[in-house]
Amino acid sequence: MKARTATRFAPVLLLAAIASYVLFPDYLALITQIMILAIFALSYDLLQGHTGIVSLGHAAFFGLGAYSVAILSRFGVTEPVLGLFAAGAVSAVVALVLSPIVARGNDLTRLLITLGIGSLLYEAANRARAWTGGADGLSDFALSPLLGVFEFDFLGRTAFFYSFAVLALVYACLLRITTSPFGLALAGIRENTTRMRAIGAPTARHIAVSYMLSGAIAGLGGAVLAQTSHFVSLDMLGFDRSAEVMMVATLGGTGTLHGVVIGAAGFGYVKDALSTLSPKYWHLALGIVLMASVLLMKGGIAGALARLAAWRKR
Amino acid sequence: MTAALESRNLAVRYGHFSAVGGVDLAIAPGARHALIGPNGAGKTTLVHALTGNVAATAGSVHLDGEDITHLAQPARVRKGLARTFQINQLFRSQTVLENVLLAVFERQRATRAFWRSATGDRRAIAEAREHIALVNLASLADQPVHRLAYGQQRMVEIAIALATRPRVLILDEPAAGVPTTESAVIFERLEALPREMTLIFVEHDMNLVFRFAERITVLVAGKVLTEGTPAEISADERVREVYLGRRGHHAA
Ligand SMILES: Nc1ncnc2c1ncn2[C@@H]1O[C@H](COP(=O)(O)OP(=O)(O)OP(=O)(O)O)[C@@H](O)[C@H]1O
Ligand SMILES: [Mg+2]
Numbered sequence: 152m153k154a155r156t157a158t159r160f161a162p163v164l165l166l167a168a169i170a171s172y173v174l175f176p177d178y179l180a181l182i183t184q185i186m187i188l189a190i191f192a193l194s195y196d197l198l199q200g201h202t203g204i205v206s207l208g209h210a211a212f213f214g215l216g217a218y219s220v221a222i223l224s225r226f227g228v229t230e231p232v233l234g235l236f237a238a239g240a241v242s243a244v245v246a247l248v249l250s251p252i253v254a255r256g257n258d259l260t261r262l263l264i265t266l267g268i269g270s271l272l273y274e275a276a277n278r279a280r281a282w283t284g285g286a287d288g289l290s291d292f293a294l295s296p297l298l299g300v301f302e303f304d305f306l307g308r309t310a311f312f313y314s315f316a317v318l319a320l321v322y323a324c325l326l327r328i329t330t331s332p333f334g335l336a337l338a339g340i341r342e343n344t345t346r347m348r349a350i351g352a353p354t355a356r357h358i359a360v361s362y363m364l365s366g367a368i369a370g371l372g373g374a375v376l377a378q379t380s381h382f383v384s385l386d387m388l389g390f391d392r393s394a395e396v397m398m399v400a401t402l403g404g405t406g407t408l409h410g411v412v413i414g415a416a417g418f419g420y421v422k423d424a425l426s427t428l429s430p431k432y433w434h435l436a437l438g439i440v441l442m443a444s445v446l447l448m449k450g451g452i453a454g455a456l457a458r459l460a461a462w463r464k465r
Numbered sequence: 466m467t468a469a470l471e472s473r474n475l476a477v478r479y480g481h482f483s484a485v486g487g488v489d490l491a492i493a494p495g496a497r498h499a500l501i502g503p504n505g506a507g508k509t510t511l512v513h514a515l516t517g518n519v520a521a522t523a524g525s526v527h528l529d530g531e532d533i534t535h536l537a538q539p540a541r542v543r544k545g546l547a548r549t550f551q552i553n554q555l556f557r558s559q560t561v562l563e564n565v566l567l568a569v570f571e572r573q574r575a576t577r578a579f580w581r582s583a584t585g586d587r588r589a590i591a592e593a594r595e596h597i598a599l600v601n602l603a604s605l606a607d608q609p610v611h612r613l614a615y616g617q618q619r620m621v622e623i624a625i626a627l628a629t630r631p632r633v634l635i636l637d638e639p640a641a642g643v644p645t646t647e648s649a650v651i652f653e654r655l656e657a658l659p660r661e662m663t664l665i666f667v668e669h670d671m672n673l674v675f676r677f678a679e680r681i682t683v684l685v686a687g688k689v690l691t692e693g694t695p696a697e698i699s700a701d702e703r704v705r706e707v708y709l710g711r712r713g714h715h716a717a
Contacts, residue, residue: 351542
């Protein structure tokens with residue numbers, strides 16, 4: 152059901168992206184950031200929305216992807232697409248290695264463990280100045296033109312299309328993953344682990360694979376941010392980013408691909424608008440907007456859209 | 466002949482409370498075996514221990530002669546030991562078909578595949594629909610489970626268990642919470658299952674027990690009081706006292 156809606160929304164989102172490019176040529180940087188936020192939120196929601204497990208340290212994999220791009224370029228991996236997939240692979244491997252400690256336990260222990268993973272990696276990146284630039288971040292890494300052809304121009308056109316292509320790829324992959332036999336098993340874990348064990352399901356294995364895939368996609372998001380902004384810094388690993396993505400998924404409608412993308416757009420836009428409106432109080436205002444929308448819209452934006460569709464059908 | 470399912474001195478303690486206190490069971494292959502006893506006798510706990518939902522505190526469990534005591538539940542399921550639950554354990558927002566299909570996929574280990582479409586697997590879907598048809602739910606296959614009536618949800622419990630293709634199936638009060646007229650239908654469906662499948666069921670309704678069971682074990686306070694044919698059990702004074710007698714008293 153939800154997957155069918157997410158499929159139907161794919162062309163709508165595609166058109167929206169093209170329209171935004173045509174209509175708001177001055178805002179390409181913001182739109183690119185929103186698309187990166189959407190990639191990250193989609194990766195996170197594979198855990199929360201589809202598998203039913205929570206994480207408070209998901210930025211670890213986002214940041215890992217970003218730093219991988221910068222560090223790998225020192226070893227000659229400067230072509231963005233190559234760097235992108237290498238970064239995804241690094242995040243995937245680290246997520247897989249960490250997955251056994253995430254798979255066991257309940258929601259509360261998972262929150263604490265993922266929070267711990269996040270801050271550990273943050274501190275490690277902070278200490279390893281030689282590699283990461285510590286608190287200053289890194290911007291002196293080389294990037295060759297995309298596919299050997301397209302330079303990242305200062306108008307942000309290449310960045311826009313590149314982020315868009317990665318987002319479209321991630322959306323399509325997640326559409327497939329969530330409608331696969333594996334995706335059905337993830338829904339099973341979300342809905343009833345007792346029953347999953349009683350049908351012989353290897354739940355820990357499923358959770359580990361879900362965590363790995365989610366980490367890989369988060370790594371892609373981080374890589375795109377590093378490449379399009381040509382900068383990496385500690386905040387890409389930080390707790391704020393982990394918490395933000397949780398809010399985006401909840402606002403958009405957790406468990407729905409289209410909802411999460413729309414949620415990212417809404418969140419990114421409101422955050423930008425509020426921070427220009429009031430550089431001092433925008434945090435407060437954002438908090439109020441979020442609380443109001445969570446309280447007033449059950450199931451987030453996707454839930455509201457579904458109710459609207461049901462109402463129109465009557 | 467080796468028992469299809471056997472327990473030796475099986476015990477489960479919750480703190481200082483002994484819920485199952487040293488149970489010896491031997492269920493013959495193809496049996497239709499009832500497990501009865503008053504509320505709180507430890508029937509569900511015994512089922513938990515047999516199937517691996519809770520760890521046994523002492524004793525052992527054997528499936529076709531193989532010691533499975535230290536296997537986790539999923540491993541026992543893959544060896545052919547399935548169960549249903551006294552209180553529904555379903556994927557409530559998923560359709561009936563998805564509930565059963567997932568069990569088929571898990572049995573085939575097809576759930577490892579995240580690159581294929583689930584709905585593209587026509588064979589698995591056809592099999593799932595067969596299990597669903599067997600429990601009379603064919604017309605409701607595409608409904609989300611939470612929309613079904615309670616009795617129909619009990620049928621989904623059974624269909625999911627069947628989709629694991631068990632050799633031994635333990636049913637914990639399959640007709641719990643269902644009107645008597647419907648509970649007979651559930652048991653008639655169970656009677657139609659292949660004879661080679663070993664069935665163990667917990668049931669409170671004595672009419673159903675005497676109608677469908679070929680052997681009966683009576684559990685009282687976590688221990689086996691006696692075991693025998695329906696005729697032997699109904700003639701047993703002690704059973705009358707602790708169980709039938711009490712029920713008879715209620716009826717009067
Ligand atoms: N997790 C638990 N912790 C502590 N005590 C428990 C637990 N589960 C069950 N018990 C106790 O163990 C005893 C046996 O419970 P069990 O559910 O096995 O009985 P039952 O024979 O299935 O009863 P019923 O006919 O009502 O289903 C009861 O006294 C119950 O309170
Ligand atoms: Mg019980």
